[in-house]
Amino acid sequence: MAAKPKLAVFKFASCDGCQLSLLDAxxxxxxxxxxxxxxxFLEARTRTLEGPYDVGLVEGSITxxxxxxxIRRIRDQCQFLVTIGACATSGGIxxxxxxxxxxxxxxxxxxxPEYIKTLATSTPVADHVIVDFELRxxxxxxxxxxELVAALLQGRKPRVPRYSVxxxxxxxxxxxxxxxxGVACLxxxxxxxxxxxxxxxxxxxxxxxxxKEQPNLASLLGHYANRGADAVQxxxxxxxxxxxxPEFREASDDLETAAALGNTxxxxx
Amino acid sequence: MxxxxxxxxxxxxxxxxxxxxxxxxxxxxxxxxxxxxxEPPRFFExxxxxxxxxxxxDITARICGICPxxxxxxxxxxxxxxLGVTVTPEIRALRxxxxxxxxxxxxxxxxxxxxxxxxxxxxxxxxxxxxxxAAVERGLRIKKIGNALLEVLGGRAIHPINVTVGGFxxxxxxxxxxxxxxxLEWGLEASVETLQWVAGFDFPDLExxxxxxxxxxxxxxxxxxxxxxASGGLDISAEEYETHFQERHMPQSTALHxxxxxQETPYLVGPLARVNLCFEQLPPRARxxxxxxxxxxxxxxNFQSIAARAVELIVxxxxxxxxxxxxxxxxxxxxxxxxxxxxxxxxxxxxxxxLIYHRYRLGEDGLVAxxxxxxxxxxxxGQIEEDxxxxxxxxxxxxxxxxxxxxxxxxxxxxxxxxxxxHFLKLQLDRx
Numbered sequence: 246m247a248a249k250p251k252l253a254v255f256k257f258a259s260c261d262g263c264q265l266s267l268l269d270a271x272x273x274x275x276x277x278x279x280x281x282x283x284x285x286f287l288e289a290r291t292r293t294l295e296g297p298y299d300v301g302l303v304e305g306s307i308t309x310x311x312x313x314x315x316i317r318r319i320r321d322q323c324q325f326l327v328t329i330g331a332c333a334t335s336g337g338i339x340x341x342x343x344x345x346x347x348x349x350x351x352x353x354x355x356x357x358p359e360y361i362k363t364l365a366t367s368t369p370v371a372d373h374v375i376v377d378f379e380l381r382x383x384x385x386x387x388x389x390x391x392e393l394v395a396a397l398l399q400g401r402k403p404r405v406p407r408y409s410v411x412x413x414x415x416x417x418x419x420x421x422x423x424x425x426x427g428v429a430c431l432x433x434x435x436x437x438x439x440x441x442x443x444x445x446x447x448x449x450x451x452x453x454x455x456x457k458e459q460p461n462l463a464s465l466l467g468h469y470a471n472r473g474a475d476a477v478q479x480x481x482x483x484x485x486x487x488x489x490x491p492e493f494r495e496a497s498d499d500l501e502t503a504a505a506l507g508n509t510x511x512x513x514x
Numbered sequence: 515m516x517x518x519x520x521x522x523x524x525x526x527x528x529x530x531x532x533x534x535x536x537x538x539x540x541x542x543x544x545x546x547x548x549x550x551x552x553e554p555p556r557f558f559e560x561x562x563x564x565x566x567x568x569x570x571x572d573i574t575a576r577i578c579g580i581c582p583x584x585x586x587x588x589x590x591x592x593x594x595x596x597l598g599v600t601v602t603p604e605i606r607a608l609r610x611x612x613x614x615x616x617x618x619x620x621x622x623x624x625x626x627x628x629x630x631x632x633x634x635x636x637x638x639x640x641x642x643x644x645x646x647x648a649a650v651e652r653g654l655r656i657k658k659i660g661n662a663l664l665e666v667l668g669g670r671a672i673h674p675i676n677v678t679v680g681g682f683x684x685x686x687x688x689x690x691x692x693x694x695x696x697x698l699e700w701g702l703e704a705s706v707e708t709l710q711w712v713a714g715f716d717f718p719d720l721e722x723x724x725x726x727x728x729x730x731x732x733x734x735x736x737x738x739x740x741x742x743x744a745s746g747g748l749d750i751s752a753e754e755y756e757t758h759f760q761e762r763h764m765p766q767s768t769a770l771h772x773x774x775x776x777q778e779t780p781y782l783v784g785p786l787a788r789v790n791l792c793f794e795q796l797p798p799r800a801r802x803x804x805x806x807x808x809x810x811x812x813x814x815x816n817f818q819s820i821a822a823r824a825v826e827l828i829v830x831x832x833x834x835x836x837x838x839x840x841x842x843x844x845x846x847x848x849x850x851x852x853x854x855x856x857x858x859x860x861x862x863x864x865x866x867x868x869l870i871y872h873r874y875r876l877g878e879d880g881l882v883a884x885x886x887x888x889x890x891x892x893x894x895x896g897q898i899e900e901d902x903x904x905x906x907x908x909x910x911x912x913x914x915x916x917x918x919x920x921x922x923x924x925x926x927x928x929x930x931x932x933x934x935x936x937h938f939l940k941l942q943l944d945r946x
Contacts, residue, residue, distance in 0.1 A: 258556055260576050260577060260582075261578065261580060262576075262578075262580070265530075265580060266672065271654040271661075275647075278643070287528075289640065290640055291527040291637040291638060291922075292641070308555075309554050338561070338573060339556040339561075345560070345561065351555070353559065353560045354557055355763050384672040439670070440670075442675050446676045446683045446684045448676075451572065485569070
């Protein structure tokens with residue numbers, strides 16, 4: 246029998262929720278542990294095996310000089326590197342510091358700023374090393390994670406949709422909250438994968454799965470602004486868990502600039 | 515010449531988040547014990563400033579993937595106090611049910627996958643499953659039921675989306691909850707089996723005169739509400755919390771470290787503290803099983819926290835069954851309305867790992883002007899170090915690897931959640 250592929254799980258700045266998703270796959274966990282060698286997964290096991298690893302799952306964003314160095318060493322150890330979750334794929338909620346003065350943040354929270362070593366920014370893993378595949382979500386969807394592991398074992402590309410939340414809302418017959426409630430919903434520009442839980446629970450999508458392929462945020466946000474949404478609120482809506490993803494970032498920056506100049510954002514023609 | 519030793523764990527395992535331990539010994543004397551938190555800081559309290567009230571439960575959930583509900587609950591209650599909002603008894607009951615879901619998934623994870631392997635001599639739940647497959651499968655099924663409850667009420671298990679200030683975006687449909695009853699009934703019996711299983715473990719001998727701190731409520735086992743009480747007789751409201759408990763910033767940590775003032779002493783929060791202080795409030799089955807399981811309560815041995823956690827699994831299933839059975843019509847309205855305005859409010863709830871305190875100040879613009887969050891693990895950090903100081907001399911006869919393993923076991927008694935504590939560990943034993 247060929248040796249089992251070696252799986253490693255690494256953590257950077259994050260809440261642990263995405264790696265917990267592997268332990269939350271209660272029906273599949275023991276089968277996964279039989280099919281792959283869980284070689285490095287500090288949250289779940291004490292034994293660690295030396296690299297190289299066939300697959301590395303990376304959770305969390307890069308926020309310290311030490312971590313910027315560590316991710317390079319991890320890349321060298323992993324044949325296939327997969328980022329899991331909003332922190333690793335776009336910088337996470339902690340990337341809100343990228344719009345602020347981190348020294349001010351430190352002095353607000355800590356009595357001794359001199360003990361804290363951190364970078365001015367929280368950045369996605371792909372800003373530092375080449376990433377082979379990314380699994381989106383805040384948190385990731387455990388079924389997508391199991392699909393990813395299965396696909397890697399079978400040597401095929403994981404089936405993960407890149408279309409918008411809207412598509413799944415229509416498929417599931419969930420009433421459109423943007424239309425019915427008139428709320429600003431990020432569903433049209435956000436990648437599917439969550440199971441459209443927010444609209445199904447009568448609230449707006451707030452972008453946990455990040456931008457879908459080719460999203461048109463200027464058009465969507467312009468539409469909401471024309472219908473009376475406050476520009477500053479729209480900036481906050483786009484600037485959260487995936488706020489530093491390029492498409493969301495550009496949109497919130499443009500909106501902020503326009504609001505500062507007193508302009509209404511471009512309406513769709 | 516005195517023998518100098520160091521015990522060192524560079525990366526603690528089977529804990530949530532990243533930390534290390536460093537212990538330095540000169541002969542039998544413990545010179546230094548340091549729990550290092552190297553989890554990078556994320557600055558939640560800073561970037562909450564300027565955010566909308568309705569965003570706070572979504573954002574604070576992201577502090578911790580294992581106990582997001584604890585953050586959501588403390589935040590909602592604190593903000594409701596700031597806004598003068600009172601929730602209906604139906605919403606109060608649904609919130610308690612949501613908390614039951616989180617206690618179940620978090621306690622089952624810790625008991626079965628993280629902590630039991632220490633008692634049975636395995637490096638993980640995964641290895642333990644090779645010899646104890648049925649037990650691990652039972653644990654996973656218990657955990658799954660907790661997650662299912664979170665999914666019905668919260669939309670998903672990790673970072674629920676249905677929690678908001680004032681209540682829920684959408685009340686659950688009674689049928690969706692009733693459907694869980696057979697699983698909850700199975701879970702209640704499985705948690706009794708869990709308690710019987712863990713109560714039979716061999717507990718290392720370490721009696722500590724803990725200052726236990728927990729919420730206490732006259733009519734129920736504490737989750738969302740209660741007064742803050744301590745073993746010494748302290749009995750205060752959440753509003754007085756910051757007068758009696760304060761945070762200190764230690765050089766080795768990106769977490770702040772809490773002490774009781776004025777004595778600057780460490781204290782214990784979490785399942786053992788709760789069972790010790792609120793034994794009278796245990797629901798009937800949990801109390802009966804706790805009394806006959808073989809562990810004597812109150813317990814001063816935190817290695818028995820695994821039994822306290824199992825008692826609380828029974829509590830959570832018993833309460834969940836009671837609440838689900840009582841939920842016959844959809845709660846309407848699903849949330850109390852509010853208008854954003856200035857104000858200040860604070861609140862403490864009981865996270866799986868212990869008391870969690872939030873305080874918010876809202877500005878004239880109705881946005882968050884200031885946020886303060888005290889997670890359970892930063893409150894336990896001082897006590898973990900104190901336990902180690904007492905425990906290390908008892909493990910000196912072992913070689914470095916075994917002594918270090920035993921220290922790690924002690925740390926896991928606390929189910930430390932390091933990701934949480936970053937406003938908070940490496941294990942290293944240094945014998946010189």
